[in-house]
Amino acid sequence: MKQLQLIATSPMGLEAVVARELKELGYNDLQVENGRVNFTGGLADICRTNLWMRTAGRILINMGKFKATTFEELFEGTKALDWPDWIPEDGEFPVNGRSHKSQLSSVPACQSIVKKAVVEKMKDRYGTEWFDENGGKYVIEVSILNDEALLTLDTSGAGLHKRGYRPASTEAPIRESMAAALIQLSRWRPERPFYDPFCGSGTFLVEAAMIGWNIAPGIRRSFNSETWSIIPESLWSEAREEAYDSVKDDIPLQIAGSDIDPHSIDIAEAAIRRAGFAKEIKLNVLPVSKVKPQGDYGVIITNPPYGERLGDEAEAEAAIRQFGLTTLHYPTWSVFAITPSLKVEHYMGRPADKKRKLFNGRIQCEYYQFFGPLPPREKRND
DSSP: OOOEEEEEEOOTTOHHHHHHHHHHTTOOOOEEETTEEEEEEOHHHHHHHHHHOSSOSOEEEEEEEEEOSSHHHHHHHHHTSOGGGTSOTTOBOOEEEEEESSSOOOHHHHHHHHHHHHHHHHHHHHOOSOOOOOSSBOEEEEEEETTEEEEEEESSSSOTTOOSOOSSOOSSOOOHHHHHHHHHHHTOOTTSOEEETTOTTSHHHHHHHHHHTTOOTTTTSOOGGGGOTTSOHHHHHHHHHHHHHTOOTTSOOOEEEEESOHHHHHHHHHHHHHHTOTTTEEEEEOOGGGOOOOSSSOEEEEOOOOHHHHSOHHHHHHHHHHHHHHHTTOTTOEEEEEESOSOHHHHHTSOOSEEEEEEETTEEEEEEEEOOOOOOGGGOOO
16 A cells, blocks of 8 residues: 555643654654644554653644545545545445634535545445445544645544543543643653642553553553555554563552542542552642652643632632642752643742643643753763
8 A cells, every 4th residue: 555644732831842852753844834743654553652642632644635625526526535444335424524714614515525525435436326335434534724634644533632541530631641741741761750749530640651661652542544455454562562661660660649639639649540550649638739750850740620620719728829839848849730720830939941731631731841851961861
């Protein structure tokens, strides 16, 4: 099969992080756009990237792109694409849709047109008038932006942030893929201590441990494209074998977290056990004022409480104020916090070295980055 045009979707503002991950996996033919990174690969790369991408949302196949200002153009452009090469006669092929700044603004209508066009193409190939759609799942998406339609097939199924270790969550969890991206932006390395004083359901802690031990984030879950007949089972087996062989569980980890809420700690403990880090990650029920991270030259990454998220503005502000005071006692540590609060720099007593605008769910936040000194060279491996 010829090289495929693939897409790793990305949260807005994190496209460069997704691109860096792809480069580290060996993909160099990259094109970064808003919300996605385009790259080329074969069938084996669908398997590898689904298993390994920590920060992407999904891995899509770019089936085609064309101008679509009328329903006729959308129908004909969709029908011209090679759907039967991918979708078998019994395949289930639902259609999702989005439209922005385009003449074809009715998303349900666009979905219906695309579905009809794919059915017509399938009829031509399979010589039948009816499709039971009781086989594997092939989710199609039509995305129309500025009158240009992009048609994709979703190889992932559930979003890649769903690693499988978090059976429950706290009131305001951060997505696993977002947590991994923020850790990667911090440039934390496993030889340095790691601490989260508002750990909630433990997502930052587990993601740090998975990065520290080089565990592929998708190793515990399944993907829609595992059932696709076009992808040999041997390719999935080889990709999973590579992932298992790459685990470095002999690296000592110094990862700990705390939260004032005992229920959150219970949830975090369950997630940590499920992820296989019960012995490596330490937890405590503590207010931020009592936090005492161990070691020097560590990294704090956290998602502090805030009123918009939890509904108590005064309590959230007090927690951030105490967080700032606590960090003053750890001058060798680097501190990172994602929050919509505009007072973090005030409570930290200095401007952030870097800030990055991001969305935690639908809430606009800043990722505040306060860099401490790097460890002495003899303590570093990089």
